[in-house]
Amino acid sequence: MSGPALRRTLPRDKIRRILALIRKESYQVVRDPSSIAIGIVMPLMLVLLFGYGLNLDVKNVPVAVVMEDSSPDARELAAGFQLSPYFDAFLVSSMPIAEQLLIARRVDGIVRIRSDFSRELAAGSADVQVVVHGTDANTARIVQGYAQGAVAQWAARRGAEGRAVAAPPLAVQSRLWFNDANDSRYFLVPGLVVLVMTLIGALLTALVVAREWERGTFEALFVTPVQADEILLGKTIPYFIMGLIGLVLCIAGAKILFHVPLRGSIAVLIGVSILYLLVVLGIGLVLSSLTKSQFVASQLAMLVTFLPAMMLSGFLFDLRSMPTAVRMITYVLPARYYVALLQTLFLAGDIWSVIIPNAAVLAAMAGGLMLLSGVATRKQLA
């Protein structure tokens, strides 16, 4: 009954068939609590976690100040640490006590003022020893910087009072463009948009399509008059809409809850997000058509989309500092281009020289993957 002559019917029938498939898929989405969990609960949870939970700004670091010298100079330096907003300093009398505290992780660092501190200072050069707990290397380095700053400030204050310390000859004055307050939320919250879109796009699509293959319901669809491209559209449009809902939830959360500025235009943001969504949907479709197994498809989707979006996209870690081989891999990953777009659109504005090349790469990837998934599905029809 479904000969090729019959299939080449009016475009109206084509639309009707696609709509029917969308309806069937939408029922499946709405009736399965796990789709709602990943489409609505997950974005909300991530917005809250990224906004409140993840924080790279180090403040109130607990440190032990070892006072082996009790001269006024030493006490003054220790007070510098106690007054600093970056430290939560408490005084201990000996190094072994401080070391015990460091081993127990009660403090993250030790500032040691040796017994001959004020004598050496009078002689022209004194030394302060700083020990940090190196397990968390990033925090440790920031603590080192703060400690250096606290000592330098104390020296500058003494120098200004005309006492026996020369002020450092130069000062670095720094300004952070696009993020004056140095708030890590400003780059973490836009970054989570990429995670949400990747999860909904790639992981969910890979699972639902692989399930149809696994259960044999795809073959059942093939014997109906529905054509391959119609199946693909009917499958992707509901998840595409879910991805857009996730996007809106993230943008609203970022703006309303965390006041992250959106300096670019919202139209461009939505436009490039649609491109990225098409790319990850395409990856999900291709993976599921190739593997036809829910377990393998979901593992691969995690491996090639989600984890790279987290680690290799430039959202947390600087791409330029990665070894060349790893950097080459990042050029193949769509997340890299999307993160560049998101960071620019949220924090810098509509800078077309950044937007156009990145969006062009995403568009090319989307086109290529859609073609590929069409081929992968059609082959199975024969």
Place this chain on the structure above:
Amino acid sequence: MIPKNGNRSSERIMRNVMPDALVRVFALIRKELLAMFKDRRSRVSLFLPPVLQCLLFGYAATYDLNNVPYAVLDQDRSAASRAFLAKLDGSGVFVRVANLYAAGQITDYIDNQRALLIVQFGQDFERQLFAGLPAQVQVIADGRNSNTAGVALAYVGAVAEAFGGDWLSGHGQSGPPITVTMRAWYNPALETRWNMIPSLIGTLTMLQTLMLTAMSVAREREQGTFDQLLVTPFRPSEIMIGKAIPSMFVGITQATLVLLVAQLWFRIPFEGSFVTLYAGLVLFLLAAVGIGLLVSSFVATMQQAMLFSFVLLMPFTLLSGLTTPIGNMPPVLQYFTYGNPLRYAIDIAHRVYLEGATLAQIAPDLWPLAIMAALTLPVASWMFRHRLT
């Protein structure tokens, strides 16, 4: 996998001591392992990803910078500013991409991400240095990733410090009166990798172990074989053990692979004892498998198993201290982390691997894991029979 002959003979011995229960559990474990490894693709997908991820993240997941592009706006053009720039270029961290002529060019370089930093010297930089006035170096950083920018600024600060010291001693004045000597315990070069790779021992194994467990039960439910299993003489606790042990076996193998990569490829020195580390890992995997089984008792399909375990794994990973320190989180969320097995696993891995902690020292991490396992495993096995649907 279990060697065939060894299994047979041990079965015969067991039959005399504790006849049925153990024999049944062994049979179930064997069946489970066969189901897991019969397919080449799932064999590969269990053991290749941890190794690949460990290698990739070992190189990629670092906050250390080594290739920071910067541009210079030198309005002084003096020997002093050139000396400063030479120090910056020689640091191995910064790469100069351009010499700017006008302040108007700065926007272009920052906006288009051609430079992460702009280093600017005013006209009187050298004059002020000679006059003993505090000379100023202005640095503008691209704050789109403020963490990267902050680390880069700290490097500039260190270069300025070194330059200042050299300047003082080079121009007849005494050296800087106060020096700060830095030492970092357990990670002398402060490499992020030393922090990251041991964390991955727990993170990568949990990702797959929890999902594998949840999905193996869900697959049986979806295909209807779980009901068949329930009508056999197996007790629910035996089914639970039969499902848990193969997953733990996979988890231990994955952890060992990551450990091998850490030591043989990245050469991160192992300070502690393997017995302590594996004791912690076994407890951690018991908790992870327990959570996986608990998820599986709530779900009807593999899709639900996968997505629900993912919804759990996300906060577990984010609130574990893997990417951002737990101490920075607000107190409410810090309380949440006490229910997160990964938090303890990462702490165990760090303390045993980098600090050489003993079993007694990691006890505060061990008992929460034991409690989690003791709660989740029995509840999961009870749920096998008492599900509502």
